[in-house]
Amino acid sequence: DTGVSQNPRHKITKRGQNVTFRCDPISEHNRLYWYRQTLGQGPEFLTYFQNEAQLEKSRLLSDRFSAERPKGSFSTLEIQRTEQGDSAMYLCASSLSQYNEQFFGPGTRLTVL
Amino acid sequence: RKEVEQDPGPFNVPEGATVAFNCTYSNSASQSFFWYRQDCRKEPKLLMSVYSSGNEDGRFTAQLNRASQYISLLIRDSKLSDSATYLCVGPNYGGSQGNLIFGKGTKLSVKP
Numbered sequence: 001d002t003g004v005s006q007n008p009r010h011k012i013t014k015r016g017q018n019v020t021f022r023c024d025p026i027s028e029h030n031r032l033y034w035y036r037q038t039l040g041q042g043p044e045f046l047t048y049f050q051n052e053a054q055l056e057k058s059r060l061l062s063d064r065f066s067a068e069r070p071k072g073s074f075s076t077l078e079i080q081r082t083e084q085g086d087s088a089m090y091l092c093a094s095s096l097s098q099y100n101e102q103f104f105g106p107g108t109r110l111t112v113l
Numbered sequence: 114r115k116e117v118e119q120d121p122g123p124f125n126v127p128e129g130a131t132v133a134f135n136c137t138y139s140n141s142a143s144q145s146f147f148w149y150r151q152d153c154r155k156e157p158k159l160l161m162s163v164y165s166s167g168n169e170d171g172r173f174t175a176q177l178n179r180a181s182q183y184i185s186l187l188i189r190d191s192k193l194s195d196s197a198t199y200l201c202v203g204p205n206y207g208g209s210q211g212n213l214i215f216g217k218g219t220k221l222s223v224k225p
Contacts, residue, residue: 033212033213035215040217041217042117042200042202042216042217042218043157043213043215044215045212045213045214048212056212091156091157101159101162102159102213103159104156104157104158105156106155106156107156
């Protein structure tokens with residue numbers, strides 16, 4: 001399967017713990033995006049990368065959130081000191097460029113107890 | 114006003130019916146829109162791009178009305194498998210170009 005992959009698919013953690021998610025985009029795609037989706041809402045943009053450069057971060061991305069794409073391939077999203085309000089589906093998407101379709105991964109569902 | 118707004122539904126229609134969704138947008142500079150489909154607990158998948166001249170793909174027709182700033186999706190001869198949430202999506206011109214602004218989605222349920 002050469003689509004976007006995300007790991008883990010599910011994560012349950014206790015409040016205050018740190019969690020890290022991984023996204024592997026489609027191999028030739030330069031752009032990688034992170035979105036967050038809660039029940040009954042559409043996905044909300046968090047941040048995106050052009051190759052290894054993080055070009056934009058949403059106001060939704062508090063200081064507890066950090067994302068990296070060190071070699072311009074896979075990306076990680078870390079949430080420090082998780083809160084119950086962080087519970088959501090975290091979606092990763094990739095595209096060839098800003099003008100091309102974004103392909104989404106299956107998401108990582110985070111539950112903070 | 115939110116950048117992209119949709120009627121959340123649900124739309125409950127019988128098989129074979131024609132159903133239409135509208136979506137309004139606030140940024141008059143926006144030129145590219147999309148309809149994504151999302152099945153329950155799955156990721157969004159691109160259904161159609163929306164061009165100013167309209168776009169048709171089989172039973173699906175998408176149109177953009179710039180004067181009134183709305184986008185429509187028409188589904189003809191609806192199938193049970195069309196049951197899903199349909200997300201209206203526009204570009205974000207508030208920051209760097211590239212990321213998408215999603216509506217909350219319109220839920221469609223096609224009944225036998």
